[in-house]
Amino acid sequence: MTTPLLSVSSLNKRFGTTIACDDISFDLWPGEVLGIVGESGSGKTTLLRSIAGLIEPDSGEINYRATGGEVDVHLMSEPELRRLQRTEWAFVHQHPRDGLRLNVSAGANIGERLMANNWRHYADIRTEALKWLAAVEIDEARIDDLPRTFSGGMQQRLQIARNLVTSPRLVFMDEPTGGLDVSVQARLLDLIRSLVRDLGLSAIVVTHDLAVARLLSTRLMVMKDARVIEQGLTDQVLEDPQAAYSQLLVSSVLQV
Amino acid sequence: MTRKPVLSVEQIDKQFVLHTQNGAILDVLRGTSLAVSAVEIAALCGPSGAGKSSLLKAVYGTYRVNGGRILVRHGDDTIDVATAAPRTISALRRNTIGYVSQFLRVIPRVPALDIVADPAIEQGVTPDDARARAADLLRRLRIPDSLFKLSPSTFSGGEQQRVNIARAMAAPRPLMLFDEPTASLDPENRATVLQMIAGLRDSGTAVLGIFHDPADRKTLGARDIDMTTCGREETVHA
Amino acid sequence: MSIEPAGCRDSGYNFAYLNEQTKKMIRRALLKAVAIPGYQVPFASREMPMPYGWGTGGVQVTASILTPEDVLKVIDQGADDTTNAVSIRKFFRRTAGVATTEATAQATVIQTRHRIPERALGPDQILVYQVPIPEPLRFLEPRETETRKMHAFEDYGLMHVKLYEDISQHGHIATTYAYPVKVEGRYVMDPSPTPKFDNPKMDNCAALQLFGAGREKRIYALPPFTSVVSLDFEDHPFQVQAWEHPCELCGARDSYLDEVIIDDKGGRMFVCSDTDYCASRRMAASEAAE
Numbered sequence: 001m002t003t004p005l006l007s008v009s010s011l012n013k014r015f016g017t018t019i020a021c022d023d024i025s026f027d028l029w030p031g032e033v034l035g036i037v038g039e040s041g042s043g044k045t046t047l048l049r050s051i052a053g054l055i056e057p058d059s060g061e062i063n064y065r066a067t068g069g070e071v072d073v074h075l076m077s078e079p080e081l082r083r084l085q086r087t088e089w090a091f092v093h094q095h096p097r098d099g100l101r102l103n104v105s106a107g108a109n110i111g112e113r114l115m116a117n118n119w120r121h122y123a124d125i126r127t128e129a130l131k132w133l134a135a136v137e138i139d140e141a142r143i144d145d146l147p148r149t150f151s152g153g154m155q156q157r158l159q160i161a162r163n164l165v166t167s168p169r170l171v172f173m174d175e176p177t178g179g180l181d182v183s184v185q186a187r188l189l190d191l192i193r194s195l196v197r198d199l200g201l202s203a204i205v206v207t208h209d210l211a212v213a214r215l216l217s218t219r220l221m222v223m224k225d226a227r228v229i230e231q232g233l234t235d236q237v238l239e240d241p242q243a244a245y246s247q248l249l250v251s252s253v254l255q256v
Numbered sequence: 257m258t259r260k261p262v263l264s265v266e267q268i269d270k271q272f273v274l275h276t277q278n279g280a281i282l283d284v285l286r287g288t289s290l291a292v293s294a295v296e297i298a299a300l301c302g303p304s305g306a307g308k309s310s311l312l313k314a315v316y317g318t319y320r321v322n323g324g325r326i327l328v329r330h331g332d333d334t335i336d337v338a339t340a341a342p343r344t345i346s347a348l349r350r351n352t353i354g355y356v357s358q359f360l361r362v363i364p365r366v367p368a369l370d371i372v373a374d375p376a377i378e379q380g381v382t383p384d385d386a387r388a389r390a391a392d393l394l395r396r397l398r399i400p401d402s403l404f405k406l407s408p409s410t411f412s413g414g415e416q417q418r419v420n421i422a423r424a425m426a427a428p429r430p431l432m433l434f435d436e437p438t439a440s441l442d443p444e445n446r447a448t449v450l451q452m453i454a455g456l457r458d459s460g461t462a463v464l465g466i467f468h469d470p471a472d473r474k475t476l477g478a479r480d481i482d483m484t485t486c487g488r489e490e491t492v493h494a
Numbered sequence: 495m496s497i498e499p500a501g502c503r504d505s506g507y508n509f510a511y512l513n514e515q516t517k518k519m520i521r522r523a524l525l526k527a528v529a530i531p532g533y534q535v536p537f538a539s540r541e542m543p544m545p546y547g548w549g550t551g552g553v554q555v556t557a558s559i560l561t562p563e564d565v566l567k568v569i570d571q572g573a574d575d576t577t578n579a580v581s582i583r584k585f586f587r588r589t590a591g592v593a594t595t596e597a598t599a600q601a602t603v604i605q606t607r608h609r610i611p612e613r614a615l616g617p618d619q620i621l622v623y624q625v626p627i628p629e630p631l632r633f634l635e636p637r638e639t640e641t642r643k644m645h646a647f648e649d650y651g652l653m654h655v656k657l658y659e660d661i662s663q664h665g666h667i668a669t670t671y672a673y674p675v676k677v678e679g680r681y682v683m684d685p686s687p688t689p690k691f692d693n694p695k696m697d698n699c700a701a702l703q704l705f706g707a708g709r710e711k712r713i714y715a716l717p718p719f720t721s722v723v724s725l726d727f728e729d730h731p732f733q734v735q736a737w738e739h740p741c742e743l744c745g746a747r748d749s750y751l752d753e754v755i756i757d758d759k760g761g762r763m764f765v766c767s768d769t770d771y772c773a774s775r776r777m778a779a780s781e782a783a784e
Contacts, residue, residue, distance in 0.1 A: 029343055079647040086651075101655075104634070107662055108655045115658065116651025122661055122727040144662050186364035193363070215363060219342050233317065233342045240319045244275030251276055 003065060005030045005170060005202050006051070011060030013046055020046040021057065022226040028170075033196055033203045035217030035234065037210060037249065043226040044206045045174055051204065052091055052172045053081045064170070086116050090163035094175040096155035099162070100147050106133065106158055107143040113166045132161040136191060153184035157191065164195060171196070171203040177212055189215050210253050214238055222246045260329070261291035262431050262462035263315065268324030268338065270310055284310045285321070288486045294430065297453065297463040299473045302483030308466045309358075311483070312433045314338075315464065316355045317345040328352060328431060350378055354429040358436050360420040362409045368394065368419050369404040375427035386426065393422040397448060413440045421449055425456070432456055434465035438472055450475050497565055497600055503591030510557040510590040516540055520558035520713070524704060527715035532677030533645070534628050539711040549582060549607055550708030552624030556605045559620060559704070560586065565593045567601035572609035572750065572767035579607075598770050608671075610692040612749045612771040615701035617718060623686045625707035628714060630674045630684040650682050653725055661730055670735065675722045682725070683714065690724065691734045691750045697722040741766045744775035 004027035013021040020043045028034050036044045050057045053073045062073040066088060073081065085091070093099035100109055110129040111119070119125050130140050136157035138150075147155050156176065163171065176192060177185040193216055196203055205216050213220055213234065220237040222230040222245065230243045241247045270285035284307045292298045300308040313319040315326055317337050326337035330352045335344060349355075354375075363371065372390035377383055394404060397418040403411065408419050417440050424432065434453065438446045454476055457463050467473050473480060480491040508514065516538075523537035542550040560566070566586055570578040574596040582605060583594050595601050598611040605622040615621060631641040634652050644650065653674050660668045673690035677683050685696060686705060696703065696716060703716040716722060726732040740747045742763045749771055751764040766772035 032343075078643070079649075082647055082649060086649075101634070104655055104659055105662055108658050111658055112651055112655050114651075115654040116649065120654070120728050122658065122729050125658065126662075190363065190365040218346060231342075232320070233345055235318045236320060236342070239313070240272075242273075242320070247275050 002030060004028055005032075005065050007061070007063045008051060009061045009063075011047070011050060011057050011062065013043075013050055013055070013057045015046075019043075019226045021050065024060070024228055026221060026228070026231065028202055028204065030202055031200055032219060033201075033205060033217045035213035035220045036204065036206045036223060037208060037213050037220060038223035039208060039249075042223040044223045047223070048172055048174055048204060048206045052089065053085065054091070067169075086113055087166055088169045090166075090168040090171045092156075092159055092163055092171065092173040092176050094178045096147070096152070096159045099159040100155060102146065102148045104146070105144045106138065106147055106150070109147060109158060109162045110165050113162065117166060128165060132165050133158075135195070136161040137187070151184075153180050153188060156180060156188060160188075160192065160195070164199065164201075167199060169202065171201050173203060173205045175207055175209075176205065177207075177209070185212075192216060210238065210250065222249065261293045262329050263290075263292045263464065264325075264327045265290045265311070265315065266325040266327065268311075268314060268326060269322045270307070270314055270319055271322050285314065286486065287324070288483070289324075290481050292431070292462045292464045294460050294462050295457055297457050297465065297476045297478040299476070299478040299480050300464070300466050300483055301473075301480045306483035308483055309435055312355065312435055312464065312466065315431075316353060316433055317348070350375075352429050353431045353433065354424045354427065355433045356420055356424040356435060356437055358417075358439065360408060360416040360423075362407065362416070364409065365407055367405045368399065368408045368411070371408065371419060372422045372426050375423060379427050381427075390422065390426050393425050394419070396452075397422055398445060414442065414445065417441060418445060418449075421452070425452055428456055428459070428461060430460070431462045431464070434463065434467075436466050436468055439468065446472070497593050497595045497597070498587075500562065500593040501587060501591050504588050507589045509562070510560045510586065511543075512540065512554065512557045516554075517558040520554055523713045524555065524558065524715060527704070527713050528702070528717050530681075531716055531720050532681030532683040532714060534712040534714045536711055537713050539708045542708065543585075544581075546709040547626065548578060549605070549624035551706030551710075551713075552605050552607070552622050552708075553582060553585070553706075554708060555622045555704050555706035555713065556586065556603060557590075559622075560590050560592060560603060562590070562592060564602045565595050565600055566590075567595050567598065567604045567770075568606075569604065569609060569611070569768075569770075570607045571752070572611075573769045575769065596770050597774070598768075608687050608689075609750070609767060610688055610695045612746075612766070612768045613774075614695075615699060617700045619701040621699075621701050621703045623688075623703065623705045625684070625686040625705045625712070626709070627672075628684055628705065628707040628710050628712040630672075630682055645681060648680065650676075653682050654727070657725060657727065657730075661727070667726065667730055667732070673732075674725050676725060677716065678721050679723075683722075685722075689735065689750055690732070693722070693724045693732070694734065696720075737764060739764055741772060744772045744779070746772070746775055 006028040009025045011021050011024045024047060038044050049055045051062055064071055064073055107129040110132050111125040114125050129143060133140050133143060138154055138157055147158055177188050207213050217234050220234045221228050224245045230237060230246045238250055241250050266289050267287050268285055272282040274280040302308060310319055314321050321338050327334050328337055330348055369387055369390050373386035376386035376389060399418055408416050421437055438449055450472060453463060520537055523535045527535045542553055568579040568583045570576040586592055587594060598613045603620050607624040629641055631644055631652055634656055635641050657667050671689045672684055672687045673693055675683050675685055675693060685693060698719050700718055702718055705714045724732040737751050741749060741751055743765045746766055749766045749768060752767040753762055754765055755762050
């Protein structure tokens with residue numbers, strides 16, 4: 001019997017008197033893509049950032065089954081956590097500028113994680129960077145250009161390449177297609193979908209866009225007012241939503 | 257000869273509570289029971305609103321039922337879809353239950369060939385073999401080779417329907433659910449699809465479907481299940 | 495070459511300008527820096543009677559370690575006779591009354607900006623560097639909170655990003671000064687804006703090397719015989735600069751050369767940047783000729 005890759009139990013997080021995450025528990029299994037949907041302010045991004053070790057929850061456990069054994073994310077020392085974050089994990093930010101170094105070239109952006117993992121052969125790093133540019137459909141001739149000369153969609157694809165280059169096992173994505181126009185979104189979604197499948201990644205994707213959730217995730221959690229009010233397979237939640245808010249969310253999607 | 261059914265639906269209820277419409281309650285299934293065995297085709301019959309599609313979705317695990325059991329033989333185990341964890345349902349869908357909906361859910365930019373090959377790849381078939389199998393099925397369903405590399409988003413309704421059927425056929429599972437598979441097809445393709453479904457049955461599959469046209473049910477030699485009587489009345493097409 | 499003997503100190507100042515409390519504070523920082531080679535120790539940098547950028551960090555370190563018996567040498571870009579070197583030398587003659595020299599071999603304390611003397615230093619010598627920006631990661635990661643963590647966690651991937659950028663833009667590592675080094679396999683350190691030509695001299699050096707950054711309020715150190723390795727890539731190994739011609743004054747082929755413009759018609763010559771090294775070679779040559 002396999003065990004979950006990640007187990008979150010009774011996670012709580014407040015900001016002052018505002019409750020951002022209220023007693024949240026769930027498991028993520030290997031190869032699974034979990035979508036977290038809900039309106040702005042429902043606590044989904046706080047949940048994601050807490051799990052990824054970017055903010056400290058007030059209470060609760062986050063157990064991750066690392067290659068070297070199970071760890072509690074918030075009991076790890078900071079260097080251990082950082083090592084995890086730059087090897088087995090990846091975090092794709094909504095705004096590429098939060099996840100990229102805009103003042104170094106595309107190639108160096110992709111190569112940074114490799115160098116942080118002690119790659120010391122320039123030509124090898126370069127070859128790997130070219131491979132990843134191709135994988136995210138960026139012209140290889142752009143390898144030495146600064147990301148600031150890229151379009152928003154290209155920047156986001158570069159951020160994904162930069163994150164996936166070390167073959168992480170778990171990827172966190174915060175509104176990965178937010179702020180992109182629809183045609184660029186479709187291309188990016190397809191790219192993420194195939195990378196996740198081809199690399200056998202597990203992922204947690206936060207989005208307020210149900211179309212994104214449907215396309216990427218195997219399972220969905222609906223959040224409202226800091227709580228998980230419903231969860232199930234993606235088609236279960238979208239086609240047979242039980243909670244009043246989930247029904248409202250699903251029925252609010254514009255059909256084209 | 258008694259054969260243990262692949263699917264036994266026992267007294268299931270399905271109710272929709274529409275919170276957005278003042279809590280209106282829709283009873284779509286009430287105490288429905290039926291069973292389907294290997295090497296047979298069962299057809300759900302009844303007027304619109306009798307709960308035919310809902311039943312298929314309940315068996316596939318998309319609709320969560322309010323009562324009753326949906327027992328499916330999964331390898332050596334029997335799993336109750338009504339209470340199974342999402343992960344178990346995922347495993348069921350990968351290896352045990354196939355579902356052909358009325359409409360193809362198109363994924364932007366993914367070519368028809370890959371859409372068809374996907375479920376087979378998920379079952380562990382090598383991508384090359386899966387694509388070869390997919391191409392063969394698409395040709396049998398008269399989809400021209402020139403369309404294989406295109407996303408079906410621009411295809412006609414009939415073409416999309418055939419891609420959808422090919423997708424299910426490329427990864428046959430012991431229990432196959434069909435929701436009006438021939439609805440938008442011309443006579444030639446309709447005949448091919450019916451042939452394929454009969455072929456599935458002959459190779460040992462349990463088939464449960466909605467076939468609007470009585471002629472189709474006759475061609476398939478299906479056992480009709482009357483949904484208006486909660487599955488209690490059956491007619492067998494000789 | 496001669497020593498200008500110790501002279502009379504201006505009694506209006508405490509010995510070497512700084513008060514004793516301040517010197518103690520700086521010595522404590524120096525001790526910590528020596529104990530953790532390559533680690534940047536914060537210290538309470540004082541206002542000095544010269545502007546930042548003129549070597550206030552180096553001057554405070556020198557002031558804290560000087561004894562009345564020391565012989566001080568000050569160089570700027572290798573030369574003893576440039577404005578900065580001359581005025582710092584004068585400063586310490588006046589406030590400490592110590593002996594000064596231009597001869598590397600005779601000095602016990604050498605304060606430097608931008609060079610390491612060509613002549614190998616000995617165990618009884620201390621080299622004090624003036625440092626403008628002590629943080630090697632600064633240009634890629636401006637947040638001090640973050641760079642301190644990167645040092646603490648030995649999280650140095652970013653340092654190679656800079657070298658990667660060099661190669662991708664210039665075909666080779668184009669960083670020629672302030673070339674980052676790793677100290678005793680642990681801390682990445684900025685060797686101050688010395689040319690990378692001097693990096694190998696830092697490695698396993700017999701003298702104590704102290705670094706002072708006044709504006710940035712940081713002190714760091716290399717105790718004698720510390721391992722100092724220049725960062726590089728396997729397929730782009732660290733290399734020092736080389737010149738096609740020897741020094742046009744002394745004929746040295748092993749020293750760092752400055753380009754000197756000699757007229758307004760485009761005439762130029764390459765000569766040793768280390769004026770003492772060049773002069774002593776010329777003197778030795780003329781003695782041999784006699």
